[in-house]
Every structure is written in structure tokens, then in C-alpha cells.
Amino acid sequence: MRKNIIFKSLCVILAVSLVLLTAAGCGKKTTGNEMLDVYSGKKEFKQTEYSNIIEKFKKQETVYVNLAPDGTTSNITVTDWIHTDMPQVRVADISNLKNIRNVRTLTAPVTDSENIYWDMDTTDLYYSGETDKETPVTFKIRYFLEGTEMTAEQIKGQKGNVKIQVEATNNLTAPARINGKDYTLSCPMLMIGGTILSESTFSNIAIDNGSMMSDGDKQILFFFGVPGMNESLGISELGLDFIDYSLYSNTYCITAYTECFELGNMMFSVMPLTAIGNLGNGGLPTSVESIKKIISDVENIQKALTGLDVDKIVNLLYGDTNKLQDMLDAVGDAVRLYEENEKLIKVIGKYMTDDNLAKLDKLAKDLEKTDMNAVANTLSDPAVMALVKMLPQLSSSLTSFSVLAQDLNDVMPILQAMMQEMDSDPEVKKSLENLPQTLTELKRILNVIEQNKELLNAIGELSSADSTEKLNAIMETADKYAGLGSLNEADTDLLAERVKQWINFGMQYKIFTECPIDADSSVIFVYKTAAIQA
Numbered sequence: 001m002r003k004n005i006i007f008k009s010l011c012v013i014l015a016v017s018l019v020l021l022t023a024a025g026c027g028k029k030t031t032g033n034e035m036l037d038v039y040s041g042k043k044e045f046k047q048t049e050y051s052n053i054i055e056k057f058k059k060q061e062t063v064y065v066n067l068a069p070d071g072t073t074s075n076i077t078v079t080d081w082i083h084t085d086m087p088q089v090r091v092a093d094i095s096n097l098k099n100i101r102n103v104r105t106l107t108a109p110v111t112d113s114e115n116i117y118w119d120m121d122t123t124d125l126y127y128s129g130e131t132d133k134e135t136p137v138t139f140k141i142r143y144f145l146e147g148t149e150m151t152a153e154q155i156k157g158q159k160g161n162v163k164i165q166v167e168a169t170n171n172l173t174a175p176a177r178i179n180g181k182d183y184t185l186s187c188p189m190l191m192i193g194g195t196i197l198s199e200s201t202f203s204n205i206a207i208d209n210g211s212m213m214s215d216g217d218k219q220i221l222f223f224f225g226v227p228g229m230n231e232s233l234g235i236s237e238l239g240l241d242f243i244d245y246s247l248y249s250n251t252y253c254i255t256a257y258t259e260c261f262e263l264g265n266m267m268f269s270v271m272p273l274t275a276i277g278n279l280g281n282g283g284l285p286t287s288v289e290s291i292k293k294i295i296s297d298v299e300n301i302q303k304a305l306t307g308l309d310v311d312k313i314v315n316l317l318y319g320d321t322n323k324l325q326d327m328l329d330a331v332g333d334a335v336r337l338y339e340e341n342e343k344l345i346k347v348i349g350k351y352m353t354d355d356n357l358a359k360l361d362k363l364a365k366d367l368e369k370t371d372m373n374a375v376a377n378t379l380s381d382p383a384v385m386a387l388v389k390m391l392p393q394l395s396s397s398l399t400s401f402s403v404l405a406q407d408l409n410d411v412m413p414i415l416q417a418m419m420q421e422m423d424s425d426p427e428v429k430k431s432l433e434n435l436p437q438t439l440t441e442l443k444r445i446l447n448v449i450e451q452n453k454e455l456l457n458a459i460g461e462l463s464s465a466d467s468t469e470k471l472n473a474i475m476e477t478a479d480k481y482a483g484l485g486s487l488n489e490a491d492t493d494l495l496a497e498r499v500k501q502w503i504n505f506g507m508q509y510k511i512f513t514e515c516p517i518d519a520d521s522s523v524i525f526v527y528k529t530a531a532i533q534a
Helices: 002-022 032-040 229-233 273-279 290-307 310-319 322-340 342-351 354-369 372-380 382-388 396-423 426-433 435-451 453-462 465-480 482-486 489-508
Strands: 058-067 073-083 089-093 098-102 116-120 124-131 137-145 148-150 160-170 173-178 181-186 189-198 202-208 211-214 218-225 251-258 267-272 520-529
Touching: 073 089, 116 124, 137 520, 160 189, 173 489, 181 229, 181 489, 189 202, 189 251, 202 211, 202 218, 218 251, 229 489, 267 273, 273 489, 273 520, 342 426, 396 426
Parallel strands: 058 520
Antiparallel strands: 058 073, 073 124, 089 116, 098 124, 137 148, 137 160, 160 251, 173 181, 189 218, 189 267, 202 251, 211 218, 267 520
């Protein structure tokens, strides 16, 4: 489970990186010589001005935040990607960035008091600028050597047991009034962070609320969570144990022993719900992996139930409300009959072995083939009786009788032993006396089963090996969320409303700087700390 989330998260980061590095769009084709002429001043660049002004376009923003080793922000650079459905248009954008510049082409912005206009030769344009605006999520990084806190400058090059503590704080909050009580909600954002420790200088590496993997030379440590989730939803207060603590913890710790402390860059990526939706399948990117997983589980349960044809069983029961009760009564009667005749059944079962049943079956078949009247008439004739003593065989009738005699000779010892054992036990004798009534009741039970054969077949399919596997998966999923069952109705309603408003808050956050109302926008944040070198 955790590894799946980790790899999904890493894929998201990788996808973001690839988009930023490779999504060059269809820039205006200009030869190298022409560009050199423009830059050298031999040729003047003239941008075509387009009269078709549009305000509905796509704007994706990436905020690059450089941090000091302790997490303090040193500078912020923002890159905006503008995409239109058609080229040769003028985009009416807004931005509060400073030192705005086109980073891909020579197209320069045209500004007035309210807007910044871009004449788009193609459908894609990238520009960047700086800002001193505080990011929604900030980080505080602390360093400890043998339990004593130190600055990055003090700990570099030191030897001993070290701890790196990262604390993420969600500063983007909003008040919420729910059921007459005031709450503070943090805008839901998925935070993914990590760093790399060389195994040549670090050993006994461990991480709290995170994961790590080794490539044989270094340990890659990473952690992820939703800063402010606990405070927004009251997870700890409600005791929702099914949610992994690492998901809503705001603090992550790396511990290790080092011969000479130095640390490469720590990287963090922060994604609001809108960014996850754009990078993923476009669906509702709820609660960032945790709630997405819950929704995925619900969908999987729906698929499993559909495959199990539970609808058929429900429809069969719904069609006749007495069906289930009849079935339950029949099962109860069958159990009672077994308990009342258990000793008789066990005695019969003892003698009804495969070999003995074969002998009885043979006797029955031979009886069916033999003309018993002919045999009786032949044997009762005085002349025949005299000849029997002289001839081994008289006729086909006598031959059949000989076969029956052998069958009876095989079967009688079995029946005699069984009857003797039955006569010796009062309970068995009582069961034998009641056998006619028992068989009548058993026949009624079989009739009920026959009438509900379709329902039984559907239930039988439900209990097949494949269906059982699906049902087990459903039950395991249900177990994960069993914590919800411990909530009373009021707490359940409160949690549902808090989640609803929390998600709505997240879906409204679409840009860090500014964006026209009609534009479709999203934003992600990428943080990088300065390295600590010994």
C-alpha cells in the first residue's frame, strides 16, 4: 500500500519535471542565424500584434522556492505556462510578478494599468518573474548532534548521532462555521519531500513518518503528507485509526550516525487539489492520496459487487419477501431433523460404505430384472423341487434366482449387523419409529429448496473461489474503515461536513499569483534547500 502511494507520488513529481523541462510547445520557428542577427542588433525583431483578444485560456504556474538549510525562504521565482486553443491571438493576462520576461521566445509583454497582454504566435508561451509573497506551505528544518540542537553551520563536518527534523506548516487557512461551531480549515495540499544520504558517510539511517530505499551506495529518503489535515478534520480527536498517521503528521525526522556531516539539497513539492487533478486523470483529486484511496476502494467494491451479481440475489429476494424466511426455516428444520436422528444417521452412515452400497445397488438391479412370479411358480412345483436336488440349473428363472440368492447372501450380513446395532440403542429405535414422519418433513424441506433453486444457485456462485476472493478483498477494505463505525451519528455528520468544506476550499485554490476569472489555472510549488558542505 505504502509503496504504491510512494511510486505514484514520485511519478507525479517526475511528470511535473518532464513537463517543465520538455513542454516547449510550438514556438515560432526562427533559424539560428536569424536569432543571432536579432541578438547582435543586425536585425530588429518585430512582434506581430493580434486583434483577437481572449481571456479564456489555460495557465499553469510553477513556483520555485529556494530555501536556506534551515528552511528560511531566500528567493522565489515563478514560471507561468500559457496555452491557448489557437495561435495568433492576444491573451489578456494579469500578474503581480516583478521583472517579468519571456523565457522561450522574443515576444515581449504589453502592459496597461490592469492587464498584461501577450501576442501569441503559437499556442504556448512561457514567462517568469519574481515575488516576495509568502508561500502557502513553509518549512522549518532543525539539526541535532547527540541531542543538542545546532545550526547548519555548526553541525557541518561533525561526527556522531544526528537528527534532521522537518516541520511543514500550512499557512493558507480559512474560517468555517459548522453546526454552530467555528473551525479553522487549512487548504488541503499534498506535500512530498526527500533527500539523499551517502552510505559512505552515514550509517544506521532511519526515518519517522516516511520511507527510504537504497541503491547500494546511497539511501533515498522521502516522506509525504497533508499539512494541516489533522487540525482541519479533527482526526486525532475522533480517533480515526484507519488513516495512516504519517499522512497527517506535520513533522518528519531522519536519524543516522555520521563520520562527517554534510547534506545535499532537500527537495519538497507541494500540490493543491487542482494541480493533482491536472496531473492525474482529471477527476476529483480529493484528500490527496488518502481520500483518493478511499474513493478508489469504494469504486473497487462497486466493481466487485457488480461482478458477483449481488443484484440478482437482491432481486430474487425482493420479488418475494417470504423467500428468505422460507429458506431460513427450511435450514432450521433440516438442522433439527439431523439433531433428532443423529444416531440413526451415524449408524446408517457406518454401514453405507461404497462397497456395501454397491452390493445393495446390485441387489436392486437384479430384483428389477428377475420375474419373481415365474421363479415362485417354478419352485413351488413338486416335480421341480425334486429335480432341484439333481440339476444345478433348470431354467433362466432359476438362474436369475441363483443370482438373487448370491446378492442376498452378500447383503444380509450387512443388514443384520445394522439392524442389531439399531435395536440395541433406544434413541435409534425411536428414530426408526418416527422415520415416516421424518421422511415426510424432509420431503417438504426438499420442496422448499427446489422452489428456491435459482436463489441457491446465485448464492452458490457467490461462494465460488473467485467470488470468495473478491468478498475477502471487500471485507479487508471494510476493515480498514471500521474506525468510522465507532463514531456516533453527530460526529459522523460533523466529519462529513468538515471534509466537504475542506475539499471545497482546496478546489478553489488555483493560482499563487494572479489569473483572469475565465482562465483555467493550477499551481504547484517546488522547494530546494541549499546544500550543507563540510
